[in-house]
Amino acid sequence: MTAITLTVNGERVAAEVEPRTHLGDFLREQLRLTGTHLGCEHGVCGACTVLIDGQPARSCIAYAVACDGLDVRTIEGFEDDAAMAALRAAFSREHGLQCGFCTAGMLIAARDIVLRVPDADDRRIRVELSGNLCRCTGYLGIVKAVASVLADRRTGSPVATAAPAAAAPPARFTPAAPTAAAPAASASAAVLPQSRQGWTRFEESFVIAPPPAAVWAALAEFPTVAACLPGAELTEHDARAVKGRLHVKLGPMAAAFAGSAVIERDDATLTGSAKGAGGDTASRSRTRAELSYRLTPDAGGTRIAVVVEYDLQGPLAQFSRSGLAQELGRRLVAEFAANLTARLTDGTAPATPPALRAGRLFWQALWARLKLLFLPRA
Numbered sequence: 001m002t003a004i005t006l007t008v009n010g011e012r013v014a015a016e017v018e019p020r021t022h023l024g025d026f027l028r029e030q031l032r033l034t035g036t037h038l039g040c041e042h043g044v045c046g047a048c049t050v051l052i053d054g055q056p057a058r059s060c061i062a063y064a065v066a067c068d069g070l071d072v073r074t075i076e077g078f079e080d081d082a083a084m085a086a087l088r089a090a091f092s093r094e095h096g097l098q099c100g101f102c103t104a105g106m107l108i109a110a111r112d113i114v115l116r117v118p119d120a121d122d123r124r125i126r127v128e129l130s131g132n133l134c135r136c137t138g139y140l141g142i143v144k145a146v147a148s149v150l151a152d153r154r155t156g157s158p159v160a161t162a163a164p165a166a167a168a169p170p171a172r173f174t175p176a177a178p179t180a181a182a183p184a185a186s187a188s189a190a191v192l193p194q195s196r197q198g199w200t201r202f203e204e205s206f207v208i209a210p211p212p213a214a215v216w217a218a219l220a221e222f223p224t225v226a227a228c229l230p231g232a233e234l235t236e237h238d239a240r241a242v243k244g245r246l247h248v249k250l251g252p253m254a255a256a257f258a259g260s261a262v263i264e265r266d267d268a269t270l271t272g273s274a275k276g277a278g279g280d281t282a283s284r285s286r287t288r289a290e291l292s293y294r295l296t297p298d299a300g301g302t303r304i305a306v307v308v309e310y311d312l313q314g315p316l317a318q319f320s321r322s323g324l325a326q327e328l329g330r331r332l333v334a335e336f337a338a339n340l341t342a343r344l345t346d347g348t349a350p351a352t353p354p355a356l357r358a359g360r361l362f363w364q365a366l367w368a369r370l371k372l373l374f375l376p377r378a
C-alpha cells in the first residue's frame with residue numbers, strides 16, 4: 001500500500017492505496033463518492049470524467065498514486081458552482097439525460113466547454129463532447145442544453161456569468177529540458193503568437209550543443225527528424241510535404257495516427273512550421289496540429305523554441321486536455337532534442353523510431369509523479 005494525500009472537492013484527504021488502484025475506484029470505493037461513474041474503464045466513454053488540477057481527465061486511467069498532491073473535483077464538488085448549476089437546470093429542461101449513467105462526466109465536460117470555449121456553436125459543442133458517449137439521448141438534448149447555457153452567458157444572464165474562471169493548466173510537473181536551459185516563452189511565442197480557440201497548446205524552449213547552421217540543416221532532412229521523434233514513422237516525403245504515422249501508447253490506450261503535413265521553412269529567420277492532420281482508425285480519433293519553431297544562437301549552441309497546437313476529436317479528445325498529456329508532449333520534445341543532439345554529435349540516435357516509444361514515456365511521466373512520494377514536503 002502507498003500513502004497519498006490529495007485534495008478532493010476542497011478537502012484534504014490522506015489515504016493508503018494499492019499502486020494499481022485507479023482514481024475512479026479510489027473515489028467510489030474508498031471515499032464513497034459514487035457520482036463518478038465507471039463505464040468502459042478503458043478511457044473511451046468519458047463517464048468517469050473528473051477535474052484533476054482543474055482539467056477534465058478520465059479517472060479510470062489515472063492512478064490514484066499519480067494524483068498525490070493534486071486537486072481532484074468530482075461531480076459532488078460543484079454545489080456552489082454557478083456554471084454547473086446552470087448546466088444541471090439546462091440538462092433537465094432540454095432532456096439532456098435519460099438513464100443518467102453518462103451525466104456526471106457529461107456535465108463536467110460541458111462545464112469545461114462553457115468556461116473555455118464561450119463562442120462555441122452547435123458543431124463545436126459536438127466536437128468538444130466527442131470524448132463522452134451517451135447511449136440514451138442521441139445527443140440532441142445535451143447539445144441544446146450546453147448551447148442554451150452558452151447563449152445565456154453571451155446575453156449576460158447573471159446566473160450563467162457568475163461562474164469562476166477556468167483553472168490554469170497545472171505547472172507543477174514540467175520536466176527539465178535536455179540541458180539546463182530555462183524556458184524562453186517570449187522567443188517561442190514570437191513563432192506562433194495566435195492561439196486557436198479550443199486547441200491545446202504547449203510551448204517548449206531548450207538548448208542543444210550543435211550550432212544553428214548544423215541544426216537547421218538537420219531539420220531539413222525529414223528522415224532524420226522522424227528518426228529522432230519517438231513513435232514517428234515516415235512513409236513518404238518530398239521537399240515540402242510529409243506523410244507518415246505517429247504511434248502513441250498511453251497506458252491502455254494505443255493509437256496510430258496516419259496523416260500528412262505541409263512543411264515551410266524560412267532560411268533568413270531560421271523559422272519553420274508544419275501543419276497537418278491525421279486520424280486513428282482504431283479509436284476513430286482525428287487530429288489537426290500545427291508546429292512552429294525558431295532557432296537562435298545560445299551559449300555556443302542552439303536554442304530551439306517550439307510551439308505546438310493541436311485539436312483532438314473523438315474518444316481520445318478529452319485526454320488532450322489533461323495535465324499528463326501536456327507532460328507527455330513536453331517529454332516527447334525533450335527526447336527529440338536528446339536524439340537530435342546525439343545524431344549531430346556522434347550519430348548514435350536510432351535509425352528508426354522504436355514502436356510504441358511513447359509508452360515508455362508515459363511511464364516516465366507517471367514515474368516523475370511517483371517520485372514526489374519520496375520528496376520532502378514543504
Ligand code: FES
Nearest residue numbers: 039040041046060
Ligand atoms: S470509464 Fe473511464 S472513460 Fe469509460
Ligand code: FES
Nearest residue numbers: 098102134135136
Ligand atoms: S443518459 Fe443514459 S447513457 Fe447518457
